[in-house]
Amino acid sequence: xxxxxxxxRRRLLQLMGGAxxxxxxxxxxxxxxxxxxxxxxxxxxxxxxxxxxxxxxLDDYKKAHSDFDFNLSFAPADQVQTALRTQLAGGNAPDIHxxxxxxxxxxSMAQLSKANLLADLSDQSWTQKIxxxxxxxxxxxxxxxxxxxxxxxxxxIYNKKAFATAxxxxxxxxxxxxxxxDKLKKNGIVPIALGAQTPWITQLIDxxxxxxxxxxxxxxxxxxxxxxxxxxxxxxxxxxxxxxxxLQKKGFFNDNPNGTTYEQxxxxxxxxxxxxxxxxxxVLPAFQKAAPSPDDLGMFPFPxxxxxxxxxxPGGVVVGIAISAKSKKADQARKFFEYLGQPDxxxxxxQAVACVPLYSDGEPKVDPVLKPxxxxxxxxxxxxxxxxxWPNAEVQPTHFAVVQELLGGKTTVQGALKKMxxxxxxxx
Amino acid sequence: xxxxxxxxxxDAAKASRRRGGVAPPWLFAVPALIVYALVVLYPALSGAGSxxxxxxxxxxxxxxxxxxxxxxxxxxxxxxxxxxxxxFLTVAIVVVQNGIGLxxxxxxxxxxxxxxxxxxxxxxPVVVSPVMVSFLWKxxxxxxxxxxxxxxxxxxxxxxxxxxxxxxxxxxxxxxxxTVIWQCAGYSMVIFLAGLEGVPQxxxxxxxxxxxxxxxxxxxxxxxxxxxxxxxxxxxxxxxGLTLYTxxxxxxxxxxxxxxxxxSTVLYKQAFVYGKFGxxxxxxxVLAIFVAAVSFIQIGYLRSRETTA
Numbered sequence: 001x002x003x004x005x006x007x008x009r010r011r012l013l014q015l016m017g018g019a020x021x022x023x024x025x026x027x028x029x030x031x032x033x034x035x036x037x038x039x040x041x042x043x044x045x046x047x048x049x050x051x052x053x054x055x056x057x058l059d060d061y062k063k064a065h066s067d068f069d070f071n072l073s074f075a076p077a078d079q080v081q082t083a084l085r086t087q088l089a090g091g092n093a094p095d096i097h098x099x100x101x102x103x104x105x106x107x108s109m110a111q112l113s114k115a116n117l118l119a120d121l122s123d124q125s126w127t128q129k130i131x132x133x134x135x136x137x138x139x140x141x142x143x144x145x146x147x148x149x150x151x152x153x154x155x156x157i158y159n160k161k162a163f164a165t166a167x168x169x170x171x172x173x174x175x176x177x178x179x180x181x182d183k184l185k186k187n188g189i190v191p192i193a194l195g196a197q198t199p200w201i202t203q204l205i206d207x208x209x210x211x212x213x214x215x216x217x218x219x220x221x222x223x224x225x226x227x228x229x230x231x232x233x234x235x236x237x238x239x240x241x242x243x244x245x246x247l248q249k250k251g252f253f254n255d256n257p258n259g260t261t262y263e264q265x266x267x268x269x270x271x272x273x274x275x276x277x278x279x280x281x282x283v284l285p286a287f288q289k290a291a292p293s294p295d296d297l298g299m300f301p302f303p304x305x306x307x308x309x310x311x312x313x314p315g316g317v318v319v320g321i322a323i324s325a326k327s328k329k330a331d332q333a334r335k336f337f338e339y340l341g342q343p344d345x346x347x348x349x350x351q352a353v354a355c356v357p358l359y360s361d362g363e364p365k366v367d368p369v370l371k372p373x374x375x376x377x378x379x380x381x382x383x384x385x386x387x388x389x390w391p392n393a394e395v396q397p398t399h400f401a402v403v404q405e406l407l408g409g410k411t412t413v414q415g416a417l418k419k420m421x422x423x424x425x426x427x428x
Numbered sequence: 429x430x431x432x433x434x435x436x437x438x439d440a441a442k443a444s445r446r447r448g449g450v451a452p453p454w455l456f457a458v459p460a461l462i463v464y465a466l467v468v469l470y471p472a473l474s475g476a477g478s479x480x481x482x483x484x485x486x487x488x489x490x491x492x493x494x495x496x497x498x499x500x501x502x503x504x505x506x507x508x509x510x511x512x513x514x515x516f517l518t519v520a521i522v523v524v525q526n527g528i529g530l531x532x533x534x535x536x537x538x539x540x541x542x543x544x545x546x547x548x549x550x551x552x553p554v555v556v557s558p559v560m561v562s563f564l565w566k567x568x569x570x571x572x573x574x575x576x577x578x579x580x581x582x583x584x585x586x587x588x589x590x591x592x593x594x595x596x597x598x599x600x601x602x603x604x605x606x607t608v609i610w611q612c613a614g615y616s617m618v619i620f621l622a623g624l625e626g627v628p629q630x631x632x633x634x635x636x637x638x639x640x641x642x643x644x645x646x647x648x649x650x651x652x653x654x655x656x657x658x659x660x661x662x663x664x665x666x667x668x669g670l671t672l673y674t675x676x677x678x679x680x681x682x683x684x685x686x687x688x689x690x691x692s693t694v695l696y697k698q699a700f701v702y703g704k705f706g707x708x709x710x711x712x713x714v715l716a717i718f719v720a721a722v723s724f725i726q727i728g729y730l731r732s733r734e735t736t737a
Contacts, residue, residue, distance in 0.1 A: 078681070082700045088486045089705075106485075106703035115487025197595060199681060256571035258684040259595025264572075393703045405685030408597040427482075 042070040042329050042336070043094035045084060047077045047319060049282050050098065053149055053349035054321065060348075061339050068332065077200060081107055088117055088324075095327040096336075099146050101137035101317040102388030104396055109138070109146045109322070111393060111428075118145040119323040119330055126341020129359045133380075137317035137388055147340050148320030149349035150358040153373040154207055154385070155301045155313065157287050158276035159269050162189050166275070170300035170372075173311070174243065177303050181252040184275045192247060193274035194257035195265030202403035203387075203396070204278045205247070205302075209240035211312035211383040212304025222389040225424065232424070233417040240304065241413040245406060258407050266290050269297070278302055281370055282318050284354040299369045301376060313376045316385030318355045391428050398423040478709040485705030497710035507711060510682075510689040513601060517690065518669030520605045521612070526661050528609065529616025530654075534646075536617070537624045547621070551614040558611065562678035565607040569593035569679075594680055597687035604688055608675055612668065616661045623657030624650070659730035666726060670719045691715045 046054050051074050062068050075083055080098055085106060087093045099118065103110035112118050120143045121127060127144040134151070138144050158170065163180075166187040171177040181191035196202045213236030214221050224230035232238075247253060254260055254274060266283075268274035270290025279287070281299060288294035301313045323333045339345055343361045350357035350364075356377065357364045366374065376382050387396045402416035411419075479497055483490035501507050532550050536543045553561060570576040571592040578590040593603040627650055635645050673692035676682060682689035682697065689697075691711060699708035 082696075085485055085700050085703075106701055111484070111703060112486065115484060115489060117486055197680075197683070199683065255573075256592035256595045258597075259569070259571035259592040264570075393701065397697065397701050401683065401685045404683045405597065405687075408595070408684045408687070410597045410685055410687070 040069060042068070042096060042332055044070050044072045044096045044321075045080075045094045046072070046074050046098045046321065047080050048074050049077070049353065050074070050319060050321070052285055053352035056352055057340055057345055057349050058336075060345075061336055065335075068336070081105075088112070088115075091326060093117070093324040093326060095329050095333050096321050096323055098319060099322040100319055100388075101146060101148055102384065104387035104390035104393065106393040108388075108393070109320075110140050112322070113140040113143070113145045117325050119325050119327065119334075121145060121147070121323070121334075121337060124334070124338055124341055126338070126346075129341075131359065134317055134358070134384075137384060138320075146320040146322045147337055148317045148358065149340075149346050149353065150318060150355045151315045151377075151382070152280045152282040152318040152353070152355040153299065153301075153313065153315050153370055153382075154204065154280050155278070155299050155373065156192075156208075156276040157269060157279045157281075157284060157297055157299050159272045159274070159291070160296055160298055162272045162275040165189065165272075170298075171303055172308055173303050173306045175306050178246075178250070178252075181247070181250070185251060189272070190254045190268060190274035191252040191276065192254075193260075193265035193268040193277040194253045195260045195262040195277075196257040196404055196407055197260055198262035199397070199400040199404075201262050201265070202400045202407075204280070205244050206237070206240050206399070206403065207314045207386060208278050208302035209243055209304040210237060210386060211314050211381075212310050213237070213239040213243075215383045216305075216310040216312045216381075226389075226391065231417075232420045233414055237417055237420075238413055241403075241406065241416060243304070244403070245413065248407060258404055272296075280316075280318075281354040281367075281373075284367075284369060285352075297369070300372050312381040312383055313373055314385055315356070315373065315377060315382035316388055317358075318353060390424065392423070392426055393428075394423040394426055395420060475709055476713055478706050479713050480710075481706045482704075483706045484703045485699055485708075486703075490706070493706065497707045498714070500707060501710055501714060506686055506689065507691070507694055509686050510691050510694040513688060514670060514672070514690040514692075516601065517605055517608070517672055518666060520602075521608055521669040521672075522662055522665045524605075525609045525613050525665050526616050526658070528613040529661065530620050532613060532617040533620035533624055537621060547617075550617055553611040554615045554618075556611070558674040559678050561611045562607065562675045565603075565610075566594065566679050569603055571595055595684055597684045600680055600684060600688050604675055604679055607679065608668075608672065612665070616665065619657050619661050619664075620654065623654045627653045655730070655734040659727065659734060662730060663723060663727060667719055667723060670715070670722065 044054070044058065055072060058070050058072060062070065084093070084097055098107070099112060100108045102108060105111070109118070122142075122144045124144070126147075127138070130138050130144070138146050138148070156170070162184065163169065166180075166184045166189060168180045168183050171180045184191040194201070194205070217236065218224065218230070221230060221235065225232075248257070254265070254268060265274070265277050266287055267290050269277045270287055277287075284297065284299065287297055291297055301311060303311045305311055323330055323337065327333055340349070343357075343359060347357045347360055347365050351367060354367045354369065356366055356370060356374075373382075387399075390396065398420055402411060402419050405411040406413070406416050478490075480492060480494060481490040482493050482496075536546045536550070540546075568576040570578070571594075572578065573582060573587070573590055577593065578587075581587055581589050591599055594600050631649050631653075632645055635649060640648070671692055672690050673696065676688050676690055676693050677696070680688045682693040692715070695708045695711040695715065698704045698711060
């Protein structure tokens with residue numbers, strides 16, 4: 001009974017001591033809150049895919065400008081959504097931070113610029129060089145808010161040794177792809193590594209197929225979707241998803257793709273246990289790290305149809321960076337962005353992340369791995385990543401989820417596309 | 429007469445201080461209450477207002493939408509699916525975790541020599557961060573035939589039982605529930621152990637003299653006197669189950685598809701992935717009210733069946 005109402009003096013002192021200790025510890029922990037940017041450093045946060053290019057650009061700029069200093073950190077793409085959005089909401093965003101081009105994600109240029117969280121970069125000279133076809137990824141209401149070094153290609157990253165073992169060459173049509181996969185499988189090699197437990201991986205095969213099944217026939221599909229004249233369910237998306245499932249039904253993926261992560265799939269291709277993975281070129285360096293030699297790996301456009309001319313490719317503006325509208329060091333950041341916009345810097349960053357530079361003086365320096373994609377760019381057969389024109393941030397995660405459900409046998413192609421259509425029609 | 433009463437009261441107070449100590453002044457609680465109000469109450473109440481807006485979570489733009497977010501919640505397949513998953517996980521965790529915790533407590537409350545070591549072993553997972561435990565089990569649940577649990581099944585000749593533990597939509601929620609139970613059963617055990625320590629040995633001895641067997645003694649002595657421990661364990665595991673988040677995000681991110689989404693992961697995704705902070709706050713409010721209601725009803729029932737020795 002006494003315990004409910006009374007505490008002995010000794011216990012009281014113990015409790016007070018404990019509270020003091022906790023207070024002291026909390027105070028120690030609070031030390032992290034002092035921003036390094038108070039020392040004059042520019043605070044920069046990027047995603048892992050950007051590291052090679054962004055770090056080099058910052059290092060090079062710092063070497064040339066002794067008064068410039070920065071504090072750079074990276075986070076996996078999934079964590080950026082949480083950490084950065086919390087900082088943005090709290091009004092303490094880093095001076096420079098990762099932003100996704102176009103629309104379709106909660107961290108996209110369109111969504112953040114609508115909320116007045118990004119600095120207008122339109123007065124920077126490099127913005128005049130943005131190719132017309134890419135402006136939608138960089139601009140909202142005619143103002144430029146993001147810098148990106150160029151466009152990433154989406155296709156199959158393949159292990160040349162695995163292909164040689166099976167005696168196959170990169171396919172050019174859907175039927176050839178199925179034949180190649182069949183031969184690889186008969187040689188005991190997993191044809192396509194799929195780490196669908198990592199949400200963003202789920203979308204890539206659809207993205208690789210849809211340019212051929214949708215945009216080659218209906219180049220203005222996005223405009224029709226916005227106008228309400230088209231839907232996922234009644235379009236070539238159904239064909240793409242059916243083909244996605246066909247690959248699974250024929251046993252061309254690793255066992256249990258829903259239980260396999262991106263990292264495991266990367267390792268499978270790097271080591272030759274699997275022959276290929278459908279991926280963006282920006283992650284090629286990660287695959288090369290997993291391989292005995294970087295030269296073991298190549299890329300080819302992933303064919304969607306049996307008509308070679310209809311096999312368009314997805315080529316989207318790669319994830320970029322922007323200046324926070326509330327940055328107190330915006331002047332420094334703007335000078336750095338002018339430096340980024342120089343063709344040499346664009347080229348260097350683009351090469352580091354295996355993408356095609358946004359523009360260049362003369363012949364662009366392109367990673368030889370990307371050469372099979374260049375004719376498609378020249379012939380205007382490249383389509384931006386689909387989510388970049390989706391009107392809200394709900395369609396993309398819905399796409400992730402329905403693909404996992406499809407792979408798990410929990411829904412049908414029409415059921416999956418109906419959910420995507422419902423998400424598309426929701427208000428932004 | 430008055431002098432006598434006063435004297436008696438003074439003596440009683442002295443005796444009370446000698447016996448139990450002093451009542452701590454309420455003033456001592458003020459700093460903690462101020463911190464609690466600033467860190468918990470103020471953000472919670474100011475955040476609750478967002479449930480009636482269409483705020484995206486960033487920027488200043490927001491419009492009042494009345495009860496729209498709540499109306500949408502009750503027509504949202506994802507949220508309703510998450511509610512089903514949440515209830516399933518809660519029931520599984522409450523029943524199995526406490527059942528195992530009780531068995532472990534009864535086991536290590538005996539006179540076996542290794543009981544102290546076993547207590548430490550069973551309690552050890554509790555002190556590990558849930559994120560670390562989740563990553564550990566994600567490794568154990570690796571679907572490859574030559575890794576983790578599947579490899580172990582192969583090694584003992586049960587290869588036919590190999591599964592895609594986290595990738596199969598029908599199995600993933602069971603795998604997550606097992607992980608949570610594995611980690612938290614030791615916690616329930618400790619609370620039950622504390623309850624068992626309070627059961628007077630004389631009662632058992634008397635019952636034994638009267639010819640009561642082990643089961644009868646458990647049923648008529650141990651179990652009724654364990655009621656306070658049952659109350660605490662059921663309450664804690666219910667609240668833990670209803671608000672389960674860390675293990676889900678770390679192991680499955682709510683997938684495959686929506687198979688392991690809970691109300692907590694849905695409210696996180698709505699706020700940070702879909703950019704719908706207003707709707708997310710509505711989900712959070714409903715969850716908070718639901719947890720409070722369940723806890724209130726539960727504690728009322730469980731307290732009513734508590735007895736003392």
